[in-house]
Amino acid sequence: MPVSMFSHNRPSVPAEEASLQNPDQNCPPKWPLSLPGNRPVVVVSSPSTAEECLTKNDIIFANRPRLMIAEHIGNNCKSLAWSPYGDHWRNLRRITSIEILSTSRLQMLSNIRADEVRLLIRKLSDRQDKPVELKTVLFELTLNVMTRMIVGKPFYGENVADVEEAKKFRAAQDELIKIFSASNYADFLPWLKSKKLERRMIECQRNREQFIRDLLGQSRRKLNKDGGGERKKAMIEMLLSQQESEPEYYTDEMIGQLMLLLLSAGTETSITTMEWAFSLLLSHPEGKKKAQKEIENVVGLDRLINESDLAKLPYLRGVMSETMRMYPAVPLLLPHESTTECTVAGFRIPAGTLLFINVWAIQNDPKVWEDPKIFKPERFEGVEGTARDGFKLMPFGSGRRACPGDGLALRVVGLTLGSLIQCFEWERVGEKMVDMTEGLTAIAMPKAQPLQAKCRPRAAMIKVLSQI
Numbered sequence: 001m002p003v004s005m006f007s008h009n010r011p012s013v014p015a016e017e018a019s020l021q022n023p024d025q026n027c028p029p030k031w032p033l034s035l036p037g038n039r040p041v042v043v044v045s046s047p048s049t050a051e052e053c054l055t056k057n058d059i060i061f062a063n064r065p066r067l068m069i070a071e072h073i074g075n076n077c078k079s080l081a082w083s084p085y086g087d088h089w090r091n092l093r094r095i096t097s098i099e100i101l102s103t104s105r106l107q108m109l110s111n112i113r114a115d116e117v118r119l120l121i122r123k124l125s126d127r128q129d130k131p132v133e134l135k136t137v138l139f140e141l142t143l144n145v146m147t148r149m150i151v152g153k154p155f156y157g158e159n160v161a162d163v164e165e166a167k168k169f170r171a172a173q174d175e176l177i178k179i180f181s182a183s184n185y186a187d188f189l190p191w192l193k194s195k196k197l198e199r200r201m202i203e204c205q206r207n208r209e210q211f212i213r214d215l216l217g218q219s220r221r222k223l224n225k226d227g228g229g230e231r232k233k234a235m236i237e238m239l240l241s242q243q244e245s246e247p248e249y250y251t252d253e254m255i256g257q258l259m260l261l262l263l264s265a266g267t268e269t270s271i272t273t274m275e276w277a278f279s280l281l282l283s284h285p286e287g288k289k290k291a292q293k294e295i296e297n298v299v300g301l302d303r304l305i306n307e308s309d310l311a312k313l314p315y316l317r318g319v320m321s322e323t324m325r326m327y328p329a330v331p332l333l334l335p336h337e338s339t340t341e342c343t344v345a346g347f348r349i350p351a352g353t354l355l356f357i358n359v360w361a362i363q364n365d366p367k368v369w370e371d372p373k374i375f376k377p378e379r380f381e382g383v384e385g386t387a388r389d390g391f392k393l394m395p396f397g398s399g400r401r402a403c404p405g406d407g408l409a410l411r412v413v414g415l416t417l418g419s420l421i422q423c424f425e426w427e428r429v430g431e432k433m434v435d436m437t438e439g440l441t442a443i444a445m446p447k448a449q450p451l452q453a454k455c456r457p458r459a460a461m462i463k464v465l466s467q468i
Helices: 047-056 068-072 087-100 103-108 110-125 134-151 163-181 195-226 235-245 252-265 268-283 285-299 307-312 314-326 359-363 406-423 459-466
Strands: 003-007 040-044 342-344 347-349 354-357 424-428 452-457
Touching: 040 047, 047 342, 047 354, 068 195, 087 235, 087 252, 103 110, 103 406, 110 134, 110 307, 110 406, 134 195, 134 235, 134 252, 134 268, 134 406, 163 195, 163 252, 195 235, 195 252, 235 252, 252 268, 268 285, 268 314, 268 406, 268 424, 285 307, 285 314, 285 406, 307 314, 307 406, 314 359, 314 406, 406 424, 406 459, 452 459
Parallel strands: 040 354
Antiparallel strands: 003 040, 342 347, 424 452
């Protein structure tokens, strides 16, 4: 069913009022407006209806609902992810897309991503044939990539400069992940509001904001000490430089909230995607061999893969796209909310309706994809770019509210996945097949059981690995 419409605790509706069987009538059916403790929701699970929502009705569904997490973690709905559609959101989006996550800015910081991947390769080389929990090492890699790009220093591993500062950051990040994993039923049923969860959100955000204020102070002192030097600036320093000419706009609050958003939205989804990708490759060793062979043919055996190679590795890109198709990190995308009444698939949708795009259903629908349960990276041969196939494949969403960090995510996932395939032979721990059970959280879709695997350096790469 392409569109499902429901309202929590909905009272019964007369048949003539809720006549949803005749969407082509002159007067489209109208779902009843929400009552106290009652919230209308539309769940879309077909490419054509998703396209209608995110093209024809895109501006109507460009808002976000005011959820508890948006109020307390989203800076009272002023962060880029949760801000209402308007001038404030457009300005944040422009800064994020053009000044922070532009192709040129990402390229400028590519050495950080390459360096962190090399550190991971070195660490894994010392763990030969020992079980490795992939999520843990991928988590530390991804967070260090983000913190080094944002503030110029890591907070995980052996190269941490300030141990106490790192402990505070890790504690706040761990608590944030737990909060994201908790379902908040009060967003739909107000009488189920959890004061305990709300207090946790408030305390977590207070700690994160204090942490970013400290980093802003450190970065400002560093900029003043440099006196406008030519070194590559971290993202936070770049925004502080802009603050000098436009202090009324580049406020500390705005800069801090953008950095906090990158640290939350830019990490968990990439980690989840990489863990699913390794799980699929361990379950389909022929795919792993094919990816290794492609890298050998394109990159060779005398150097490590780099980000510029990714465009020349279609099978590796297919592995990424197929992973995101089968196991999208955010299966329902973030919710949208309609600002005015509109019509979708012949149904009249009232203002204030929540819209969920069920990308998991679309991307695993046998009417849309041939053999959707079978891992076939080859199905993306000839598709331009990565993870783009109209509204059949939307791991980063689409329309105005599409994720602006897709370019960074694909670089991190592609470089990490390609490097670990190139450098190591991977195998399961024990004889059992990899458990592909999906976990359940409020937003993301991690593996229910973290992946453990064993690796050993590939004989053909020993010389290169010895030089890292």
